[in-house]
Amino acid sequence: MIFSNYIIGLIWVLSGFHPFHVSITELIYKEESKSVQVMHKVFVDDFEQTLNKNYNVNLDILVMTSTEAIDSLVEDYLKRNFSVEINGKKQDIVYLGSELEDNVLWCYQEIYKVRKPEVFTVTNSIMFDEFDDQSNLVHTTVKDKLKTMRLMERNKTDVVRFN
Template structure:
């Protein structure tokens, strides 16, 4: 009796699952930060899941009909993405927040790549990295950061419990 019951149960669950939407279960973003010694800038690329980004934009600005990565994408989407990221992603050095320049974003169905540039980066000073992207919508959000500064490679991640990371060269 048990066997029959299990078979029916498993089959039903499989069918239900296959027919469901494809929402990913983990909430992660990845940022790559590379120091450009010639311009003394930090070149930043942030990968965000497209559906997460739409949720966050709607939470912050109301539903403007984003349709990211589709032909119907909101023409002003870029501006909203920039305004969303600006207060949530920052680097501080020598008690000063680095100034920030939005380069643009690349919209794909699964992920959006956002490009930012920060000026007057001091490659010898410790840095304080703040990344609180999506913390207001997901409890389990993890924001990964990879730093590539001359010969040094570092990685760190922020969570709701640890919203900032200090990155130093002598540690």
């Protein structure tokens, strides 16, 4: 029995199928530019499925030579499913673009004119509309201090403090 579970697990890993649904978002405060860089890392197959369903399209992101063709969809989706308040003030988040790296899509955003960030309130419901088990990890870094939150469908919003 243990051996058969091992074989099934090995086949699962080798097939490229990932057993859970997760995204990783990084918010990094850049003191010199008074900005917060935002980077989302999502599995292409999951995000593609989500965009196809939400926008009634039939994307095949992995065959694209550039992600420019989907940037308007990605920008709109992030605008509807990701927000940040800093020190109690809702932030304008500027979409910069996206790029493919193997089976991962990186999406880039930036928040400008940020001074003395102490409290981050992050709402991240990316792919909750598609996957019941979706988990979104959010890493926030200010002055080399890293704080992490795990957001799930039942708690889409959380707070980290740097004061």
